Amino acid sequence: MAIPFRHALVTGGGSGVGRAVALALAGEGVAVTVCGRRIEPLMETAAQSPSIHALAADVTDEASVAALYEEAVAARGPFDIVIANAGMAQSAPAAKTTLDLWQKTLAVNLTGAFLSARPAMDTMRKAGGGRIVFIASTAGLKGYPYVASYVTAKHGVVGLMRALAAEFARTGVTVNAVCPGFVETGMLDESVANIVATTGRSEAEARAALAATNPQGRFIQPQEVAAAVLWLCGDMAGSITGQAISVSGGETW
Incomplete structure (x- = not known):
């Protein structure tokens, strides 16, 4: 498998799935920019490969994302891969879910995913190719109790992916979502x-x-x-778009 793209953005790249994705892409010769709110874990990721560069950014803040793009693109060229991975989850019974928790969850998981990918869309379209991959969840494919805001946000991510895949189908840009079950990460420890x-x-x-x-x-x-994610970014996945790929041991399909 070869990856025919040069520069990837991985949001939430300081730990867990984001770090694993960044290292995997760097291992295939892709220049990777990782971002997140806290620079320290991003630097820990970057220290593991000379191909990874760390920049602090808040994916819920449009201006912060714009500044990230400006700096990263000036230094390493346009993004032709975007991995929208940044996310958060807090549990509460639906009747006790505060508006603040609801809005925060949607801002990070759904709006953040949109803002992370939007600045690259026209560039990819004009270049005739690119890859957008949303790290969603099995919570985007089924319901779970006590995480109504997270389930709603991740269903929104899957819907966003399908809309973009339809819009970009003739451009060479593919848009997909990877939907893991419970992953051995810090978020799991919190749960x-x-x-x-x-x-x-x-x-x-x-x-x-x-x-x-x-x-x-x-x-x-x-x-x-x-x-x-690597497979979706590869040269043999050009016809795979609009898909929510469950990585869950058969929990969903």
């Missing part, structure tokens, strides 16, 4: 801690309950998500 705090279960019991949602009885690894 486990919340279950322990609210239910009184032990950490082992909480982890087992989450792992059981995967028919394979395990958590997805960040590198597995990165492998799906």
Whole structure:
């Protein structure tokens, strides 16, 4: 597999899936810019490959994203791959979900995904090719209790992906979403801690309950998500667009 593109943006690239994707793309010879709100974890990612450059940016802030693009494109050329990975999740019963939590969740997961990709769209169209990949979730394909705002946001990401795929179908730009189940990341640790705090279960019991949602009885690894992203960015995936690819051990399809 060859990746016929030169410069990738990976949002939320300081840890977890974002870091795994950045390292995988860099390993295939792609120049990668990682961004996030905190520069320290981004620098830790960048330290692992000379092909990775770190810039702080807030994907919910249009001006911040514009400044990121201006600096990164001036230094390394236009983005022809965008991996919109930045996300957050907090759990609460729907009736107790505050408006602030609702709006914050949609801002990071959905609006942030749109703002991350929008500045590259015309550039990719004019160049005759590019790859946009949204890191969504199985929560974009089914419902889960106690995370109504997150499920709503991720369903929105899948809808955004399908709309863009239809719009760009004749341009050489593909748009897809990768939808992992529970991934072994810091976000998973936070979910486990919340279950322990609210239910009184032990950490082992909480982890087992989450792992059981995967028919394979395990958590997805960040590198597995990165492998799906690599394939979508490759030269043999030019006809794959508009797809929500479940990486979940058979939980969804």
